[in-house]
Amino acid sequence: MSSFSEKHTITALVEDRPGVLNRISSMFRRRGYNISSLAVGQSETSGLSRMTFVVQGDTKTVEMVAKNLNKLVEVIKVLDISDENAVSRELALIRVNSDVSNRGEIMQIVEIFRAKIVDVSKDTLMVEVTGDEDKVDSLVDLLATFGVHEVMRTGTVAMSRGVAFESLSGPEN
Amino acid sequence: MIKKGSQIVCESLLREGCDVVFGIPGGAILPLYQTLPEYPELRHILVRHEQGASLAADAYARITGKPGVAFATSGPGATNLVTGIASAQMDSVPLVIVTGQVNSWTLGTDAFQETDITGITLPITKHNFLVMDARDIADTIKEAFYIANSGRPGPVLVDIPRDAFIQQVDYSDEPSIDLPGYSPSIKGNNRQIKRAAKLISQAEKPVIIAGHGIIISKAYDELRNLAEKAQIPVITTLLGISCFPEDHVLWTGWPGMHGMAYSSLALDEADLIIALGMRFDDRITGNPQKFAVNSRKIHIDIDPSEIGKNISVDVPIVGDVKEILLELNPIIEESVHPEWLKRIDQLKIEHPSLKLPQTDKLLARQVIKDISEITDGQATLVTGVGQHQMWAAQHYRFKKLCSFLTSGGSGTMGYEVPAAMGAQVADPDATVWSICGDGGFQMTMSELATIVENRLPVKFAILNNGFLGMVRQWQEIFFESSYVSTGYSGNPDFVKLAEAYGIKGIRVTDKTQVKPAITEAMDHDGPVLIDFIVEQEDNVYPMIPSGMTVNEIIEENLDQKVTS
Ligand SMILES: Cc1ncc(C[n+]2csc(CCOP(=O)(O)OP(=O)(O)O)c2C)c(N)n1
Ligand SMILES: [Mg+2]
Numbered sequence: 001m002s003s004f005s006e007k008h009t010i011t012a013l014v015e016d017r018p019g020v021l022n023r024i025s026s027m028f029r030r031r032g033y034n035i036s037s038l039a040v041g042q043s044e045t046s047g048l049s050r051m052t053f054v055v056q057g058d059t060k061t062v063e064m065v066a067k068n069l070n071k072l073v074e075v076i077k078v079l080d081i082s083d084e085n086a087v088s089r090e091l092a093l094i095r096v097n098s099d100v101s102n103r104g105e106i107m108q109i110v111e112i113f114r115a116k117i118v119d120v121s122k123d124t125l126m127v128e129v130t131g132d133e134d135k136v137d138s139l140v141d142l143l144a145t146f147g148v149h150e151v152m153r154t155g156t157v158a159m160s161r162g163v164a165f166e167s168l169s170g171p172e173n
Numbered sequence: 174m175i176k177k178g179s180q181i182v183c184e185s186l187l188r189e190g191c192d193v194v195f196g197i198p199g200g201a202i203l204p205l206y207q208t209l210p211e212y213p214e215l216r217h218i219l220v221r222h223e224q225g226a227s228l229a230a231d232a233y234a235r236i237t238g239k240p241g242v243a244f245a246t247s248g249p250g251a252t253n254l255v256t257g258i259a260s261a262q263m264d265s266v267p268l269v270i271v272t273g274q275v276n277s278w279t280l281g282t283d284a285f286q287e288t289d290i291t292g293i294t295l296p297i298t299k300h301n302f303l304v305m306d307a308r309d310i311a312d313t314i315k316e317a318f319y320i321a322n323s324g325r326p327g328p329v330l331v332d333i334p335r336d337a338f339i340q341q342v343d344y345s346d347e348p349s350i351d352l353p354g355y356s357p358s359i360k361g362n363n364r365q366i367k368r369a370a371k372l373i374s375q376a377e378k379p380v381i382i383a384g385h386g387i388i389i390s391k392a393y394d395e396l397r398n399l400a401e402k403a404q405i406p407v408i409t410t411l412l413g414i415s416c417f418p419e420d421h422v423l424w425t426g427w428p429g430m431h432g433m434a435y436s437s438l439a440l441d442e443a444d445l446i447i448a449l450g451m452r453f454d455d456r457i458t459g460n461p462q463k464f465a466v467n468s469r470k471i472h473i474d475i476d477p478s479e480i481g482k483n484i485s486v487d488v489p490i491v492g493d494v495k496e497i498l499l500e501l502n503p504i505i506e507e508s509v510h511p512e513w514l515k516r517i518d519q520l521k522i523e524h525p526s527l528k529l530p531q532t533d534k535l536l537a538r539q540v541i542k543d544i545s546e547i548t549d550g551q552a553t554l555v556t557g558v559g560q561h562q563m564w565a566a567q568h569y570r571f572k573k574l575c576s577f578l579t580s581g582g583s584g585t586m587g588y589e590v591p592a593a594m595g596a597q598v599a600d601p602d603a604t605v606w607s608i609c610g611d612g613g614f615q616m617t618m619s620e621l622a623t624i625v626e627n628r629l630p631v632k633f634a635i636l637n638n639g640f641l642g643m644v645r646q647w648q649e650i651f652f653e654s655s656y657v658s659t660g661y662s663g664n665p666d667f668v669k670l671a672e673a674y675g676i677k678g679i680r681v682t683d684k685t686q687v688k689p690a691i692t693e694a695m696d697h698d699g700p701v702l703i704d705f706i707v708e709q710e711d712n713v714y715p716m717i718p719s720g721m722t723v724n725e726i727i728e729e730n731l732d733q734k735v736t737s
Contacts, residue, residue: 067478
């Protein structure tokens with residue numbers, strides 16, 4: 001068991017009811033857990049949403065996060081999918097300074113990252129990128145040299161590959 | 174059949190076995206109150222402050238094992254409940270609270286007496302609901318009872334806008350529960366139970382620490398069977414007091430900040446701790462890094478999030494403690510630990526934590542000892558919070574199961590009066606003694622009127638030290654006796670106060686009057702209040718200062734004269 005702090009990805013299937021997000025964020029706040037990112041959307045079943053949390057902490061903390069999430073009545077299933085067997089993606093929109101002199105250079109970088117330019121104005125470009133957190137971070141870093149105006153990130157969504165995944169919050173943990 | 178929302182509330186409560194409701198009406202909940210006469214089986218007890226309702230419901234629940242029910246109106250009525258709800262949450266007590274809310278179409282407009290009570294109680298309830306349509310009331314109340322009293326119990330609040338009480342809807346269906354995310358584990362994992370049995374067989378110095386979970390799950394016999402079969406000493410937590418008869422040879426007190434020194438030392442010396450339905454609270458562990466480091470630990474609890482929270486354990490078992498002990502007891506081997514039991518007897522002699530100093534002064538502890546003797550340990554004891562609470566827990570010898578009610582997790586002063594009321598309502602034949610602080614009593618004494626109105630023969634013993642005694646003790650020990658805002662110079666004449674309510678009042682100022690006064694109170698057929706003017710600056714010992722270990726325990730010097 002690792003005791004150092006690292007990022008963990010947890011997903012939760014929850015009832016889609018008013019106040020659910022409030023209950024969850026209240027629990028995180030009260031217990032002092034750190035959420036690096038949170039993404040919510042409808043699941044494959046109507047009436048149920050899926051949430052992806054990226055949580056900073058050691059193994060024990062993350063285990064407690066999962067247990068406390070599970071304790072909430074409206075939370076149906078909690079999974080830790082931190083292992084490399086998961087696909088995690090986030091989408092970001094980045095508005096970067098650009099004029100004719102550097103547009104080509106930026107477009108090259110965008111190309112390498114398989115990102116897209118989705119809007120152009122006289123002195124800015126808007127870049128859309130999808131990827132895991134590290135990829136988005138690197139692109140933002142690179143673009144920072146040109147001057148980044150605004151970054152809008154969705155937060156990570158994640159899904160494990162294949163079918164076998166381990167529940168963190170089973171009672172016998 | 175067409176019914177009003179308010180009728181559905183009453184019928185749903187009755188269906189769940191509720192027979193008593195504590196509350197106060199007001200505009201938003203009035204339609205519900207106006208329906209009560211149609212349901213005479215639902216006894217409503219009109220309290221004087223909503224905090225009294227939630228705390229009385231708490232005690233009612235602890236005694237009956239059924240959720241305690243309270244009503245309040247929107248806004249201030251609902252917020253007055255909050256302290257009792259928070260206490261119930263901390264002590265795992267099932268409550269179902271119904272609050273009236275402003276009309277649904279005015280929600281969110283800061284309407285008169287609108288308060289977001291589901292928002293306010295979100296972190297202090299097990300769950301809460303806002304029911305916008307009378308068609309959802311029956312299902313919601315069924316779910317509320319189920320959530321409140323299954324798994325680890327706790328308070329559930331159901332907020333209902335005024336118009337939903339009046340709304341007429343077709344009501345015929347049997348209510349149903351639809352809670353896909355809620356399924357408490359009851360049965361323990363078999364493999365873990367076997368591992369636990371093995372550890373118990375190997376242990377040379379085992380000790381059980383039994384918590385509130387034993388009482389909640391009524392696992393009294395199973396606890397006793399385990400203890401007797403393997404000859405394991407039984408320590409309880411504060412809330413576990415009265416889960417194991419204290420005249421049993423294996424009873425070994427309770428540990429922690431103000432617990433008996435020998436209990437804390439036994440935990441420290443043990444090689445195996447069997448923790449049953451408890452949560453390693455910081456008042457027990459002190460510094461968790463240094464708590465009971467010589468032992469392996471089996472932790473049985475119904476709440477998975479309690480396992481490994483404060484203390485790492487070797488064998489965790491999640492489930493209902495009674496179910497698990499029923500599996501575990503048959504597979505453990507009969508054994509004896511004469512050396513270990515002898516060692517514990519020796520600890521009891523070396524650390525006589527329950528011995529009183531020789532003095533003619535009237536010590537609060539003496540009062541508890543005398544009540545214990547005269548009631549033969551068969552009373553139900555309800556306390557407030559402070560020195561008197563600790564002395565009650567130390568010096569009363571509880572022989573009746575589930576007979577000690579105290580606010581443990583929250584430490585809610587003022588619990589003593591309404592909770593004694595709730596306990597007496599729950600068990601009219603019980604002898605209920607309310608051990609009060611002069612501070613806490615004044616927080617909720619308005620319920621004396623409710624007690625008189627309902628002819629509840631509660632016996633009140635105010636251990637009147639003229640101080641917020643426990644805080645004064647901390648000031649004495651940690652702040653060089655600088656008694657900032659802890660002395661009460663304006664206490665009322667509690668005897669006259671009792672008489673003003675039509676309650677028999679007795680004042681005791683001398684040690685020799687204690688027993689006669691207690692006997693007089695017991696013989697009186699109705700509520701009695703005794704104002705014991707006790708030694709003002711007596712301290713609760715032993716004491717393990719916050720965050721420390723048993724090595725830093727402060728014990729009373731019995732040779733030294735008591736300060737005056
Ligand atoms: C509602 C509330 N307010 C404040 C406290 C802090 N507190 C803990 S013990 C105590 C003193 C209690 O005084 P009293 O009821 O007279 O009991 P004593 O300690 O004197 O026996 C106080 C103020 C508390 N526990 N609860
Ligand atoms: Mg006092």
